[in-house]
Amino acid sequence: MDLKANVPSGPIDTAWSRHKFEMKLVSPANKRKYNLIVVGSGLAGASAAASLAELGYEVRCFCYQDSPRRAHSIGAQGGINAAKNYANDGDSVFRLFYDTVKGGDFRAREANVYRLAEVSGNIIDQCVAQGVPFAREYSGYLANRSFGGAQVSRTFYARGQTGQQLLLGAYQALSRQIAAGKVTMYPRTEMLDLVLVDGKARGIVTRDLVSGKVESHAGDAVILATGGYGNVFFLSTNAKGSNVTAIWRAHKLGAGFANPCFTQIHPTCIPVSGDYQSKLTLMSESLRNDGRVWVPTKAGDNRKPRDIAEGDRDYYLERRYPAFGNLVPRDVASRAAKAVCDEGKGVGPGGRSVYLDFADAIKRLGEGGVRERYGNLFDMYERITAEDPYKGPMRIYPAVHYAMGGLWVDYNLMSTIPGLFVLGEANFSDHGANRLGASALMQGLADGYFVIPYTIGGYLASTKLAKVDREGQDFKRAEVEVNERTKRLLGNKGKRTAMSLHRELGKLLWENCGMARNAAGLRATAARIPELREEFWSQVIVPGSGSDLNQALEYAGRVADFMEFGEIMCLDALERSESCGCHYREEFQTEEGEAKRNDAEFAHVAVWEYRGPGQAERRHTEPLTFENVHLAQRSYK
Amino acid sequence: MNVVLMVWRQENRDTAGRLQRIEAKDISSEMSFLEMLDVVNERLILAGERPIAFDHDCREGICGSCGVVINGTAHGPRRGTTTCQLHMREFHDGQTIVIEPYRAKPFPVLRDLVVDRSALDRITAAGGFVSASTGSAPDGNAIPVAKPKAEAAMDAAACIGCGACVAACPNAAAMLFVGAKISHLGLLPQGQPERWMRAEAMVAAMDREGFGPCTNVTECAAVCPKEINLSVIARMNRDRMAAVFLVARRSPRGDTA
Numbered sequence A: 001m002d003l004k005a006n007v008p009s010g011p012i013d014t015a016w017s018r019h020k021f022e023m024k025l026v027s028p029a030n031k032r033k034y035n036l037i038v039v040g041s042g043l044a045g046a047s048a049a050a051s052l053a054e055l056g057y058e059v060r061c062f063c064y065q066d067s068p069r070r071a072h073s074i075g076a077q078g079g080i081n082a083a084k085n086y087a088n089d090g091d092s093v094f095r096l097f098y099d100t101v102k103g104g105d106f107r108a109r110e111a112n113v114y115r116l117a118e119v120s121g122n123i124i125d126q127c128v129a130q131g132v133p134f135a136r137e138y139s140g141y142l143a144n145r146s147f148g149g150a151q152v153s154r155t156f157y158a159r160g161q162t163g164q165q166l167l168l169g170a171y172q173a174l175s176r177q178i179a180a181g182k183v184t185m186y187p188r189t190e191m192l193d194l195v196l197v198d199g200k201a202r203g204i205v206t207r208d209l210v211s212g213k214v215e216s217h218a219g220d221a222v223i224l225a226t227g228g229y230g231n232v233f234f235l236s237t238n239a240k241g242s243n244v245t246a247i248w249r250a251h252k253l254g255a256g257f258a259n260p261c262f263t264q265i266h267p268t269c270i271p272v273s274g275d276y277q278s279k280l281t282l283m284s285e286s287l288r289n290d291g292r293v294w295v296p297t298k299a300g301d302n303r304k305p306r307d308i309a310e311g312d313r314d315y316y317l318e319r320r321y322p323a324f325g326n327l328v329p330r331d332v333a334s335r336a337a338k339a340v341c342d343e344g345k346g347v348g349p350g351g352r353s354v355y356l357d358f359a360d361a362i363k364r365l366g367e368g369g370v371r372e373r374y375g376n377l378f379d380m381y382e383r384i385t386a387e388d389p390y391k392g393p394m395r396i397y398p399a400v401h402y403a404m405g406g407l408w409v410d411y412n413l414m415s416t417i418p419g420l421f422v423l424g425e426a427n428f429s430d431h432g433a434n435r436l437g438a439s440a441l442m443q444g445l446a447d448g449y450f451v452i453p454y455t456i457g458g459y460l461a462s463t464k465l466a467k468v469d470r471e472g473q474d475f476k477r478a479e480v481e482v483n484e485r486t487k488r489l490l491g492n493k494g495k496r497t498a499m500s501l502h503r504e505l506g507k508l509l510w511e512n513c514g515m516a517r518n519a520a521g522l523r524a525t526a527a528r529i530p531e532l533r534e535e536f537w538s539q540v541i542v543p544g545s546g547s548d549l550n551q552a553l554e555y556a557g558r559v560a561d562f563m564e565f566g567e568i569m570c571l572d573a574l575e576r577s578e579s580c581g582c583h584y585r586e587e588f589q590t591e592e593g594e595a596k597r598n599d600a601e602f603a604h605v606a607v608w609e610y611r612g613p614g615q616a617e618r619r620h621t622e623p624l625t626f627e628n629v630h631l632a633q634r635s636y637k
Numbered sequence B: 001m002n003v004v005l006m007v008w009r010q011e012n013r014d015t016a017g018r019l020q021r022i023e024a025k026d027i028s029s030e031m032s033f034l035e036m037l038d039v040v041n042e043r044l045i046l047a048g049e050r051p052i053a054f055d056h057d058c059r060e061g062i063c064g065s066c067g068v069v070i071n072g073t074a075h076g077p078r079r080g081t082t083t084c085q086l087h088m089r090e091f092h093d094g095q096t097i098v099i100e101p102y103r104a105k106p107f108p109v110l111r112d113l114v115v116d117r118s119a120l121d122r123i124t125a126a127g128g129f130v131s132a133s134t135g136s137a138p139d140g141n142a143i144p145v146a147k148p149k150a151e152a153a154m155d156a157a158a159c160i161g162c163g164a165c166v167a168a169c170p171n172a173a174a175m176l177f178v179g180a181k182i183s184h185l186g187l188l189p190q191g192q193p194e195r196w197m198r199a200e201a202m203v204a205a206m207d208r209e210g211f212g213p214c215t216n217v218t219e220c221a222a223v224c225p226k227e228i229n230l231s232v233i234a235r236m237n238r239d240r241m242a243a244v245f246l247v248a249r250r251s252p253r254g255d256t257a
């Protein structure tokens, strides 16, 4: 597997400008001769589809929701980072780059991260121009707030609905291109396979989720912006439809899968309330700006929170990490919450939660002040739990949130399959082993607005592309496979629902490949998953037919892919004999219980290659070098 | 708790539907409404029956996918709350719950509770944007926006496009949806150059899609899960009247703002 990162040589701060100049261009008149396929209409997909169409390319864009505006990005709450230094507090492109590399625990590629920081300011400008109603100061200028893992205030936000507003901006730009006839939008359409012709990505096979019709789309390049795979755990903060299907099918055709075991567990989510639970709700990290996290000092203290005196409370983040306090990065905060709960100090039913308390903030800012900052989040908490967070502390617990792993891409965001580009959460590129808050929105939009419009031109202008036709045999073969799979799912006469099997898989992974992992647990789980997969294929019942709207069928197809993918997650976690960022191997910790990296052996990206059914995947590595941020033990003390 | 569901079942857009009675036993009051439907669907699948189709995705009240009519009210009994954020504690043991799809001519039923809301996307495509191509933007702080304006724009921009307003309106009007977008962009300096053209184009698209007129019933704002204010409709009408007036005199583009 060729893992050439194609990073321009020379100084990092001019690498992207030089690269943009050196890449070949497609002339304006020729752009309309190219057909591009964009799968996904989240921040990454919508921004890419709109920008490419503005340039003159012919674009087809796909999403499984009934409207592109409903992509999972819509749910992002807290904010988006940019190195504008409007706060005059010492921020710079280099500092954002530095924080992101360090926050990712030195497992990301420097050059990509630098570029991300470099274009971050343009993203804010672009979104403002589109009419995104960012929060403002009384001066009329843009407001900022702080997020975890940073000591500067660089997060832009639109109340607690930042993702919604950014996505609506991108959706509206996309809509303009749809009206102009430059983008053809296919909502309620699921990509079920990728098609390669002569080794290059040349199309996809889709299923119309209303009519059930399976068909092919041919193009000159394929862009996957299909989001993250956190739902492999069943319970996560992701939208219910978020899946691994698109990137997994591409993986099975040769796209390397990077760092599949890197999944972010977010520290502040509403705890599980019962076994019918269908998803977990995030309480934005921005709340840690003003909320203080604590548990009772004494295990088993079940007095009401307001009856517990200050002296009997352990503000454990402030105690353990005085420099960053409640704003330590997510992996650190999540593990600390797990640790206090494991010690029996957790609160609420089952003792699996901690308090996030706003009493001090309400004293300082007044209830109105807190409402202005977090009103919609407080309302959401109240709606779900029937408890009023203005009166007592919230209860929170970590939950699966974000996939740092994803398809491997080079500096041009191209996967190991020529012509297959991967953007947003679906790729692995920028966040290493832990993503900082407010950086996913930044990355999705950087990829879509400011990276792919250049790099895809470089590919198209320098590649000879034969004419392909969706009636060709490569397409027909892929369609047959898709149809057979559907038939197999529907033909089963089993006893279990896809959801019950999915829950079982999720629980296994949460317990063994979640916040803490060890070799024995990972080995056992990697062995158990193939059995569970067998059970899935022999036991699952999928009602209805393939030729109409059938949500049970859609879901079962996604679960089938999770059943394969989960195994690779465990193997990846097992092979990485170190702790880094979210990946906490109990065998590798410092005396204080922090993650202990092993840079000598593991300063690399692990990339998995699929080698056929029944064959073990092969692990490759892309070495990471740190020339601009020096490898150091992460410390937030 | 036990509840009785009367659920709309319909094969596809070309067939007639009917209400089906389904007993939902042993439901926890802590479940969300959609989790209750999940449980019912699991049981239907195990019993060899077809599960109830309903749209949902984020389950956090923000994507606008969900939305059904519960006991006659779009998104159900709790104000300012989407179907996915509604919890069973709002209902009582033994209650009968009637669940129907949005009913409006521009929203054909595709199956059970799933409707086609693509008309709303077409209205947006007609003009619900600022034509700022990627790369052309000045610095974000080059255009200050007074805080009250920014806040008012955000209030309107909070619309999740769920279509409840249409379902609640006896005329199937989409005024609250369209007014929200026209207000969001029209309140901001960035939205000024295309303000009149936008109002014209979006209203024309709305009419073309078959949405009805506004007769001040105000049901739309009552069911809106984001509590979008009726004033957005007044603003839409103002902008649209201004557009007609200005268009009669000059080009609809830019310079009249």
Ligand SMILES: Cc1cc2nc3c(=O)[nH]c(=O)nc-3n(C[C@H](O)[C@H](O)[C@H](O)COP(=O)(O)OP(=O)(O)OC[C@H]3O[C@@H](n4cnc5c(N)ncnc54)[C@H](O)[C@@H]3O)c2cc1C
Pocket (backbone or CB within 6 Å): A039, A040, A041, A042, A043, A044, A045, A062, A063, A064, A065, A068, A071, A072, A073, A074, A075, A076, A077, A078, A079, A080, A162, A163, A189, A190, A191, A192, A225, A226, A227, A228, A237, A238, A239, A242, A243, A245, A246, A282, A284, A401, A402, A423, A424, A425, A426, A437, A438, A439, A440, A441, A442, A444
């Ligand atoms: C609750 C929550 C809050 C968050 N808050 C923040 C925040 O404050 N700041 C921040 O930076 N990040 C935040 N994140 C993370 C961030 O929202 C996501 O990482 C980001 O939005 C992902 O964008 P995307 O474009 O890559 O993918 P998505 O938005 O997930 O879009 C995926 C798209 O692909 C389509 N798709 C998927 N599979 C298929 C298929 N097989 N066929 C066809 N189409 C398909 C979908 O329809 C969708 O259009 C948050 C995440 C969550 C869950």
Ligand code: FES
Pocket (backbone or CB within 6 Å): B055, B056, B057, B058, B059, B060, B061, B062, B063, B064, B065, B066, B067, B082, B083, B084, B085
């Ligand atoms: S499912 Fe997203 S708003 Fe209800």
